[in-house]
Amino acid sequence: MNVRVAMAIMALLLASAVRAAPSSDAAAVVDAFHSALARGDANATSALLADDALIFEEGGAERTKAEYVAKHLPTDIEFSKSVGSTMTWRSGGSGGDVAWVASEGRLTGSYHGKAVNRVTTETVILHRTDGSWKIVHIHWSSAPRH
Numbered sequence: 467m468n469v470r471v472a473m474a475i476m477a478l479l480l481a482s483a484v485r486a487a488p489s490s491d492a493a494a495v496v497d498a499f500h501s502a503l504a505r506g507d508a509n510a511t512s513a514l515l516a517d518d519a520l521i522f523e524e525g526g527a528e529r530t531k532a533e534y535v536a537k538h539l540p541t542d543i544e545f546s547k548s549v550g551s552t553m554t555w556r557s558g559g560s561g562g563d564v565a566w567v568a569s570e571g572r573l574t575g576s577y578h579g580k581a582v583n584r585v586t587t588e589t590v591i592l593h594r595t596d597g598s599w600k601i602v603h604i605h606w607s608s609a610p611r612h
Contacts, residue, residue, distance in 0.1 A: 492565035492592045493558060495599045499590075503546035508539055516593060516600040523606040549575035549582045563594040573608065584608040 495514055502510035515531040521538065528534035551573055558567040566589065573584045591603040 489558065489560040489565045489567075489599075492560060492599050493556070493567050495592060495601065496567045496569075496590050499601060500546070500551070503543055504551075506543050506547055508535065508543060511539060511543070514601055516595075516602045519601055520603045521606075522604065524608070545577055548577045549573050551586075565592045565594070565599065566590065567592070572611065583611045585611050 499511060499514045502508075502514070512531060512535050515534065517531050519528075519531045519534065521528040521534045523538070526538075528538055551571055553569050553571045555570040556567065557569075558565065560566070568590075569586075569588045571586045571588070573582050573586055575582050586606065586608040588607075589603075589605045590601055592599040593602045594600075
């Protein structure tokens with residue numbers, strides 16, 4: 467794990483002992499990230515990620531923004547454009563220049579001719595540098611909805 471992500475996680479654990487409303491600025495970055503995915507804007511999506519962003523999804527990992535952009539971003543855009551997403555719960559917090567946003571949701575629709583009906587969880591950690599939030603870590607997980 468890169469040092470900045472590890473430090474951000476440690477800072478969050480110390481600063482966020484209780485759940486709180488997510489920082490509105492940090493939550494807006496997470497929303498902008500998802501909006502850019504859904505409209506297929508790879509440049510806007512990648513601009514919200516720190517260069518050393520760490521992305522976990524379904525047991526896999528991309529360890530930098532460049533790796534995510536080259537390997538997984540095109541598929542995430544295609545999926546996001548095809549499948550509807552609804553947020554069902556959100557929480558978060560911040561401490562200094564570190565914020566976290568945790569969300570639960572639901573994905574429904576069709577992708578490559580197959581029905582999609584999944585519940586999702588997402589944790590996003592952001593770091594504020596020079597007055598703007600950048601995503602340093604995303605952890606996505608989902609399971610079929612029964």
